[in-house]
Amino acid sequence: DRLxxxxxxxxxxxxxxxxxxxxxxxxxxxxxDATEELLPLHQIILFEIVANTQELPMPDLASLLQSPNTxxxxxxxxxxxxxxxxxxxxxxxxxxxxxxxxxxxxxxxVLGKLGAEESxxxxxxxxxxxxxxxxxxxxxxxxxxxxxxxxxxxxxxxxSSGEFLVAKTAAIxxxxxxxxxxxxxxxxxxxxxxxxxxxxNHSTNTLIRN
Numbered sequence: 001d002r003l004x005x006x007x008x009x010x011x012x013x014x015x016x017x018x019x020x021x022x023x024x025x026x027x028x029x030x031x032x033d034a035t036e037e038l039l040p041l042h043q044i045i046l047f048e049i050v051a052n053t054q055e056l057p058m059p060d061l062a063s064l065l066q067s068p069n070t071x072x073x074x075x076x077x078x079x080x081x082x083x084x085x086x087x088x089x090x091x092x093x094x095x096x097x098x099x100x101x102x103x104x105x106x107x108x109x110v111l112g113k114l115g116a117e118e119s120x121x122x123x124x125x126x127x128x129x130x131x132x133x134x135x136x137x138x139x140x141x142x143x144x145x146x147x148x149x150x151x152x153x154x155x156x157x158x159x160s161s162g163e164f165l166v167a168k169t170a171a172i173x174x175x176x177x178x179x180x181x182x183x184x185x186x187x188x189x190x191x192x193x194x195x196x197x198x199x200x201n202h203s204t205n206t207l208i209r210n
Contacts (some may be wrong), residue, residue, distance in 0.1 A: 004030045013042045020049050020056075028059035031072050038071035047078065058083065062091045070100050077103070081110040089116045096122055104130075105137045112141025120145060124153055136169045143173025151177055159189060159196065167196060171203035 003015035020027045038046070050056060064076035065088070077095070080088045095107035096119070111119045123138045130138070139157065142150050154177065158170035174180050182204050186197060 005033070005035050007036065009036075009039060009042070012036055013039075013045055016042070017045055017049060020046060021053065025057070027056055028064075031059065031064055031067070031075070034067070034069050034072050037069070038075050043071070043075050043078070046075070047082070050079070050082065061085055061088050065091045065095065070103060073098075073100075073103055074106055077106045077110050081113050084114065086114055089114055089118070092116070093119050093122065096126060101131060101134060105134050108134065108137040108141050112137075112144040115145055117145060117147050120147060120150065124150065127157075132163065132165065135166055139166070139169040139173050143169075143176060146176065146178055148178040151180060155185065155189070158200070159192065164199075168199055168203060171200045174200070175204040 003011050004019060006012045006015065016030055019030045023029060059076070059079060061076050061080050061083075064072055065080075067073050067076070073095070077092065079085075080092060089111065092107050092111055092114075093116070095103055098104050098107070108119075108123060111123075120142060123141060127135060127138055139154070142154065151174070154170045154174045158167050158174065161167050161170070174185075175182075182200060186192065186200065
């Protein structure tokens with residue numbers, strides 16, 4: 001067990017991977033007491049084991065999402081999405097206030113994939129104060145959820161953000177949004193610039209937008 005938190009990252013991941021493979025009654029138990037960082041490469045290795053091991057017992061995601069170890073929280077968010085744990089949505093939403101920008105971004109992405117409509121208004125309320133990376137995740141999540149309730153928000157950010165990546169991401173979200181019609185939008189959009197017209201045309205063309 002000592003190796004599970006060894007300062008040597010190579011020894012640590014080897015011990016954690018072995019634990020995950022062999023500890024049948026509680027394979028994710030090592031995460032509860034993890035004090036060292038789960039490095040990005042380590043998370044990939046552990047995720048591959050999860051994906052290729054049948055009948056792994058479900059981890060206690062609600063507990064892991066409250067871990068003081070930010071990297072454990074990150075891994076638990078990813079597991080929540082992988083296992084499509086809709087019941088964990090109430091524990092994911094508070095992470096929108098997490099001090100870590102990557103954690104907020106990851107939580108937003110998974111909430112979008114889980115279709116957590118109850119989180120949409122919270123994301124939009126936080127949008128003005130967030131940094132660009134998080135703003136892009138919020139726009140992507142709204143585009144993924146497609147509730148049909150936020151077309152005006154997406155149009156506003158597209159037209160007035162003044163940031164190319166924000167406008168592009170809002171345009172991509174609009175492209176597949178319920179009820180959105182590009183031609184009527186362009187005809188009625190106040191003050192739309194040739195640059196923004198190109199962005200919306202590019203973003204609605206599924207052959208080239210990526």
